[in-house]
Amino acid sequence: MNYKKALFLINRKMAEIHYPHQPKTLYESINYILSMDGKKIRAILTLMACHLFQENIKPAINTALAWEIFHNFTLIHDDIMDNATLRRGNPTVHAKWNKTVALLSGDSMLILAYKYIAKSPKQYRDILLKLFSFTATKVCEGQMYDVLFENRSNILKKEYLNLIHLKTATLLSACLYSGAIIGNANKQDAKILKIFGVNLGIAFQIQDDVLDTYGNSSFGEKISNDIISNKKTYLLISALNSSNKIERDELLFWLNEKEQKEKKVTSIINLYNKMKIKEKAYKTIKNYYNKALDCLNTINIKEEKKNILIDFTNQLKNRKF
């Protein structure tokens, strides 16, 4: 079961979601975000983790969907908080409808995610329900830090790593762990996969930070939202923490700038370039990806099965958006 097969299964299952006709606005907005083309990484990881330990991945599909719907719930609510207007190249839910609709469709999607957890295999339902709530809480905590950090310029790298651990890594890790549980993995292997997920998640998030500023978006919304909104990304924290006085003053000047958006983006990128921040970030990203791959080496399963997950990891590593 390679990446394409997994994606196909997930998309097919998502297309089967039944939405009530009324209230129209509520279900149209949920359908709108869930029908967008997305990478479906969380659902894919769930299926792949299950497949590592058993051929039949069918029992994992509802759980995979639960994670994916949960992820989309966080996107809708995060976009409200960030005042973001574009998501995957399309208007965000609150931009297309309004914030009230976005708030309610997010809430409904969180509940919908739980409905899919309730459809997970009976013998694992309790543990998956607990895992799901635990993870969801961590993601909210991470988002809270993300918001609180916006008004601070003295974030330590340790604090940033804790934030992305909560917001991204815990989720990817939980997806993999849930797949392993459903695949009936032994405790040791499931635990290794969890650690694999944490490292993958941290690598993935730092890379996301880099791509927001340096990547070619597949959707064409190029100008770095992170820079405009003073998001405390790996790049910015790295720059703030390794700058000399002149560089720091320049950074702080641009962080306080609200009007000249394009100039702000160009100036900060120039500073990043001068300080070789991107190169430092890629070193860290590589580090975490390698740590993740090292984990996989210690799992006791056939190479050909492992290779599917290794290939997918490399695909994530080499992504350009």
Added chain:
Amino acid sequence: MNYKKALFLINRKMAEIHYPHQPKTLYESINYILSMDGKKIRAILTLMACHLFQENIKPAINTALAWEIFHNFTLIHDDIMDNATLRRGNPTVHAKWNKTVALLSGDSMLILAYKYIAKSPKQYRDILLKLFSFTATKVCEGQMYDVLFENRSNILKKEYLNLIHLKTATLLSACLYSGAIIGNANKQDAKILKIFGVNLGIAFQIQDDVLDTYGNSSFGEKISNDIISNKKTYLLISALNSSNKIERDELLFWLNEKEQKEKKVTSIINLYNKMKIKEKAYKTIKNYYNKALDCLNTINIKEEKKNILIDFTNQLKNRKF
């Protein structure tokens, strides 16, 4: 187990909720709303329903808490949507912190509610989990209608009843039903209690509408929020649907008025009085309370147990805020 005993047990259990220390803002805001003095009707109904069928209500306490936390989640998010500044006489979460904090603490509370459902008795957990998600979805649908109705002046009484059925009655009904399930009631009795809950919920919500406009708030925030925000309450819909041309024009004039808030409230109340809208509303309320009490008569349990629920119903019926 009378009303006071139930409230005591719930308050004690809520005081035991453990909040992590960090992120401080997130957990302070959750603790803030959950510590407010509230009527705890949903949790009380859960315990009372259980007690109808068995002496030991301990197995119902986690589920009771889940409903109460869920209800408070809806309050936080509703207050964002309604731009309300006061809740139970205190600043709303978004007024005290900000909308981002309110959004996130609401999300976290919905997850917290599910954590309590996950602690419900193992043999009923599946059915309670399903009931919880089903009910939560209905409440979101109800809130969506509530918001969508704001910009319409042609709401039918049927549409309003559907809205409050979804937003209030389904929840009260589910609380009672869950208590009956945990109390190991037979199917027939559990079903009757569900119908009792629907009628109680409709009566309760119409009464809430009346009290917002006519009641003496226990917290002193008297001026009718519903009138100021053009909320489609029982009173307003009743007035719109039974007005003659002159009355309707006057109503529509005041609905379009945004500035003169106090004058708007006084004028609309005067119109309601002239049209005897309050009396009509109380007739309907009494009707639904009676329907609810009729249901209780058909349940096959000792009168003394029934009387506790009848007393509580009468207490709700006679409330002044």
